[in-house]
Amino acid sequence: MPVLPAEIGRMKRIVILGGGTGGTLLANRLRRAYRPEAAEIVVVDRDDAHVYQPGLLFVPFGLAETRRLTRPRWRQLRSGITYCQTNIDHVDNVRRFLAGEPLAASFDGHTNCFIETGRGRALLIDFNYDTEPLTGHYPGPIGLPLLRPSRLNHLGKLAFQQLYWHGLLPGHDIPGISPAMPARGKNRPANPVGHG
Numbered sequence: 026m027p028v029l030p031a032e033i034g035r036m037k038r039i040v041i042l043g044g045g046t047g048g049t050l051l052a053n054r055l056r057r058a059y060r061p062e063a064a065e066i067v068v069v070d071r072d073d074a075h076v077y078q079p080g081l082l083f084v085p086f087g088l089a090e091t092r093r094l095t096r097p098r099w100r101q102l103r104s105g106i107t108y109c110q111t112n113i114d115h116v117d118n119v120r121r122f123l124a125g126e127p128l129a130a131s132f133d134g135h136t137n138c139f140i141e142t143g144r145g146r147a148l149l150i151d152f153n154y155d156t157e158p159l160t161g162h163y164p165g166p167i168g169l170p171l172l173r174p175s176r177l178n179h180l181g182k183l184a185f186q187q188l189y190w191h192g193l194l195p196g197h198d199i200p201g202i203s204p205a206m207p208a209r210g211k212n213r214p215a216n217p218v219g220h221g
């Protein structure tokens with residue numbers, strides 16, 4: 026697709042590549058942050074099928090059907106966001122990486138993931154690029170157990186679907202949930218491997 030100018034007059038044009046989880050919630054949050062006359066927001070994706078990926082875990086157990094986990098991408102976007110369905114052929118950070126230049130943005134790799142273990146229980150892991158999954162609780166000392174199969178985790182996973190469509194994707198703040206990995210509630214080893 027053609028390269029779009031960063032600004033048209035004084036209005037910013039923000040182009041978000043990918044209308045999945047990250048792209049959709051970012052677009053919705055930016056739409057709330059910028060007045061319509063201050064920024065045009067465009068989301069680009071190659072198709073119009075937003076799949077609630079965490080729900081795929083339940084498909085092999087016969088607890089979910091893929092078609093019921095799928096919604097049109099444009100419908101998850103606030104009004105005032107332009108949806109563009111097309112294939113992206115390159116991104117500038119890849120060019121920078123190949124040229125040995127510093128990348129333009131950073132992410133600590135925070136990931137929070139349920140693993141269904143069967144019999145109505147699930148295991149929860151929480152980690153980032155620097156911290157391996159630890160025992161304890163998420164998102165704080167009182168919360169879901171980490172690295173231990175439990176019924177509570179399974180129920181939390183089931184409840185997450187509503188939170189995903191109606192809280193996370195629209196870009197609402199969710200108490201106790203932030204992009205940075207929470208340190209509270211985790212049992213850190215006294216002497217981590219590789220740190221003396």
Ligand SMILES: Cc1cc2nc3c(=O)[nH]c(=O)nc-3n(C[C@H](O)[C@H](O)[C@H](O)COP(=O)(O)OP(=O)(O)OC[C@H]3O[C@@H](n4cnc5c(N)ncnc54)[C@H](O)[C@@H]3O)c2cc1C
Nearest residue numbers: 043044045046047048070071078079081112113137138139
């Ligand atoms: C089975 C399963 C279970 C999961 N469980 C959890 C969980 O419990 N907790 C959790 O936090 N995460 C979970 N995840 C992961 C979570 O769904 C992903 O981390 C999240 O969707 C990633 O968001 P994203 O925006 O980075 O990528 P995506 O949501 O995948 O969005 C990327 C988008 O880019 C588009 N795209 C890619 N290439 C191009 C191109 N060349 N041109 C145009 N468009 C393109 C794709 O169509 C896609 O829409 C799970 C994932 C799976 C598969």
